[in-house]
Amino acid sequence: MTANPANALPRLESAGLDGxxxxxxxxxxxxxxxxxxxxxxxxxxxxADALVxxxxxxxxxxxxFDPVRLSPSDARQKIAGLLADLKPDEDLGTGQVxxxxxxxxxxxxxxxxxxxxxxxMTVEQVIDCHSNKTYRVFAxxxxxxxxxxxxxxxxxxxxxxxxxxxxxxxxxxxxAARQTAAYPTATPGGWNLLGRTSARLFDRERxxxxxxxxxxxxxxxxxxxxxxxxxxxxxxxxxxxx
Amino acid sequence: xxxxxxTETAIRVHRAGPxxxxxDRGRFGVRHLGVTQGGPADLYSWAWxxxxxxxxxxxxxxxxxxxxxxxIAERDLDIAIAGADLGATLDGQPVPLWQRITWKEGQKxxxxxxxxxxxxxxxxxxxxxxxxxxxxxxxxxxEQLGGFDGWGSKLAEGDRLAIHTPDGKPTExxxxxxxxxxxxxxxxxxxxLLPGAQIxxxxxxxxxxxxxxxxxxxxxxxxxxxxxxxPKLQCRIGSLISEGINLGGVQVxxxxxxxxxxxxxxxxxxxPRLGALSPLSASRLAQCLPGQEVRLRAxxxxxxxEHYRCFLAGFRP
Numbered sequence: 348m349t350a351n352p353a354n355a356l357p358r359l360e361s362a363g364l365d366g367x368x369x370x371x372x373x374x375x376x377x378x379x380x381x382x383x384x385x386x387x388x389x390x391x392x393x394x395a396d397a398l399v400x401x402x403x404x405x406x407x408x409x410x411x412f413d414p415v416r417l418s419p420s421d422a423r424q425k426i427a428g429l430l431a432d433l434k435p436d437e438d439l440g441t442g443q444v445x446x447x448x449x450x451x452x453x454x455x456x457x458x459x460x461x462x463x464x465x466x467x468m469t470v471e472q473v474i475d476c477h478s479n480k481t482y483r484v485f486a487x488x489x490x491x492x493x494x495x496x497x498x499x500x501x502x503x504x505x506x507x508x509x510x511x512x513x514x515x516x517x518x519x520x521x522x523a524a525r526q527t528a529a530y531p532t533a534t535p536g537g538w539n540l541l542g543r544t545s546a547r548l549f550d551r552e553r554x555x556x557x558x559x560x561x562x563x564x565x566x567x568x569x570x571x572x573x574x575x576x577x578x579x580x581x582x583x584x585x586x587x588x589x
Numbered sequence: 590x591x592x593x594x595x596t597e598t599a600i601r602v603h604r605a606g607p608x609x610x611x612x613d614r615g616r617f618g619v620r621h622l623g624v625t626q627g628g629p630a631d632l633y634s635w636a637w638x639x640x641x642x643x644x645x646x647x648x649x650x651x652x653x654x655x656x657x658x659x660x661i662a663e664r665d666l667d668i669a670i671a672g673a674d675l676g677a678t679l680d681g682q683p684v685p686l687w688q689r690i691t692w693k694e695g696q697k698x699x700x701x702x703x704x705x706x707x708x709x710x711x712x713x714x715x716x717x718x719x720x721x722x723x724x725x726x727x728x729x730x731x732e733q734l735g736g737f738d739g740w741g742s743k744l745a746e747g748d749r750l751a752i753h754t755p756d757g758k759p760t761e762x763x764x765x766x767x768x769x770x771x772x773x774x775x776x777x778x779x780x781x782l783l784p785g786a787q788i789x790x791x792x793x794x795x796x797x798x799x800x801x802x803x804x805x806x807x808x809x810x811x812x813x814x815x816x817x818x819x820p821k822l823q824c825r826i827g828s829l830i831s832e833g834i835n836l837g838g839v840q841v842x843x844x845x846x847x848x849x850x851x852x853x854x855x856x857x858x859x860x861p862r863l864g865a866l867s868p869l870s871a872s873r874l875a876q877c878l879p880g881q882e883v884r885l886r887a888x889x890x891x892x893x894x895e896h897y898r899c900f901l902a903g904f905r906p
Contacts, residue, residue: 360786363865364894366835368786375830387621400620402833404857409833411620415901419890486831487623488857491732495831532733549622551722551734557622 357430359423365399365414367426372406377483377498381435383408384562388436389429394422403561404486405495436562444481445559447529449520449567450575451478451542454584458508458539462522465505474569476500477520477541482527484563492531492549492557496565499525511537516585518543520567527567531557542567545580595754596718599664602748603697606657609744611717611736613649616725620856626836627727627735628852630812630875631708632868634672636904637766638710641669641689643755646905648716649726651744653709656700658744666692667714667755671766673706673774673876687771689714689764706774706876715755729853731813774876777803780849781888782839785864787826791841795822799847799863803882806874807846812853815874817883821845824861831859837866839885849874867893869900 360368369386372379383403390401390410397416402409412422451474453459463470482496489495499522507523512535515521519530521538530536531549544567548558559565576582612635615628629635629652639648656675669689670677677684680696686709692698700709719726719737728736728743736742737750744750791799804817822845834840838850840860849866850858851874866874867888877883 358786361783361864361890362785362833363783363835363837364867364890364897366865368832370786399617400626402620402856404832405830407830407832409835411835414894415898415905419894486857487621488831488855489623491619491622491624491734493623556619556624556723561621 359426362409362411364419366409366411367419367423369408369410369426369430370406371408375405375485375497379406380483380485380562381437382433385436386429386433387561389433390426393425393429397422404488444564444566445546446566446568447520447544447546448570448575448578448580449478449542449544450572450580450582451520451569452572455516455582456520456540456542457585458521459541462503462505462539462541466502468502473503473541476503477522477527478567478569480566482565484559484561484565485526486561487557487559490530490532490534492559493528494548494557494559494563494565495526495528497526499527501525505539507537508539511535515540516543516581516583518545518548518580520544540585543575543580545575545578594715594756596751597664597754598749599662599666599713599752600750601661601663602658602744602746602750603661604657604659605744605746605748606653606655606659606700608654609658610652610654610728610730611649611719611726612652612728613726614647615727615852616723616729616734619723620833623856624723624734625729625732625853625856627725627729629710630852631672631710631872633872633900634708634772634876635710636900637687637770638669638671638712639716640762640904641671641687641764641766642667642712642714643689643762644712644714644716648712649719650710650712650717653700653711654707656702656709658700660698662692662694662696662698663749664694666752668692669712671710672772673709674704675709676701676704677709687766703878706772707878708876713752715753718751718753731853772876777882777884778870778873778877779884779886780870780874781867781893782864782870782885783867783890783893784887785838785862787824787829787861788863790825790861791863792823792825795820795824798822800885800887803884804847806877806879806881806883808879810877810879812851814848814850814854815877816846816848818846822847822863826861829859829861831857834858834862835865836868837871839863839866851875868897
């Protein structure tokens, strides 16, 4: 990426005493991710001990550093230097695809009918449409290990629920607008639930903790109730699980 | 604390009160996984409590919100309490804050209700002991991480709290904070705000209001964030594509009432921001009770950085 005039991208914006927001793109696009993950990796080595946290998201990277070890202006200069020579990560096209075994069923996906009604597709078509695409992880947030993925097929676009559920069961696979996600822990949530995955999305004992990282590729694989249970999935119906 | 140090149960929770949480410095290096930082909402008072108790930077302490907590020592302990004055007493006698004191076996340490400030920090020499989760014992209930049980639980009646047995070596440094370091949280604070990228998107009138209003702290104030009530701020941008939010970020949702984001905030969000409070101003805001008034002052990073570095230099190796 080359340096640009004042208002152009990429741009460095103040994010407090110990942070810089690197704004790389204007719009959500899967093609953004190799640039953002590349910059994150480069920051890790360039900042070394002075790095506190990195928060990649759809179009940005928040860099948080230790302002005692590194002044804000030095940190800014470091990032600007990295941006000047930045090349996108190349492994994403061929990288590993996480396959999330998913039991699509009204008992664990109580919004299948709603989505079917909203999109004009049959429940079968909704399931096919959701599971036939490879998604990218745009961002993690909302809760530990919660990955915002997309983009879903335009035909599947569906608004959030008017009233969020107080508790969405672990593993619930959901869509909202043109994004999809799976709930790593039981939390409140307003997305449309289509089914449930047996994949352990967040595990405090596992190295790296979260199954999914920003930039990863993900497929939801439709499995039968038997297969889902065999993989350790919980088939407790939504009503009973709440 | 070193991994080899011994631990023992030393304190019994007689009455839990509304909200007492174990907090070390916080959980870092995991925010890209959607895990928030946690840690003391008032870093300043937490640092003083640990220092006065003879503990190194980062030691886990109790963050006592509102009061209502009663603890009984099961052995003699050297402790320090800093931060809010919650009317603490030891067997009915008022306890001096901002200094090291001895808490004798069998004595009951009670916290009543806020006199000045909202959060008191109790540090015990050696530090509280718990198994770290993702590198920290910081207790974040929403994420079910940290605390004494590892699952984000606040203190409950009957809990017995473990500490790292002090190694017996005399600790260096002062045991009493100088007068100028002790805070009276009843004063209405002026909070330093470093302007952020969207500041130019607010209308001129709103920018005038933002920095010339006594904002009132809303009831909607917790470890995630503190909402401020006042004139409605108008921004030309309604929402952003979600992006990382740093500590102290002051976001303005469409209702025009700013929210300053604290330690347990969500890691990403999509409202335009006026900027970010300095870390010490975020600490100061965390001591404000609902109804208290605060002012925002736009600052450059130079003097704010100098101040923060001085603060850290006093406590951190």
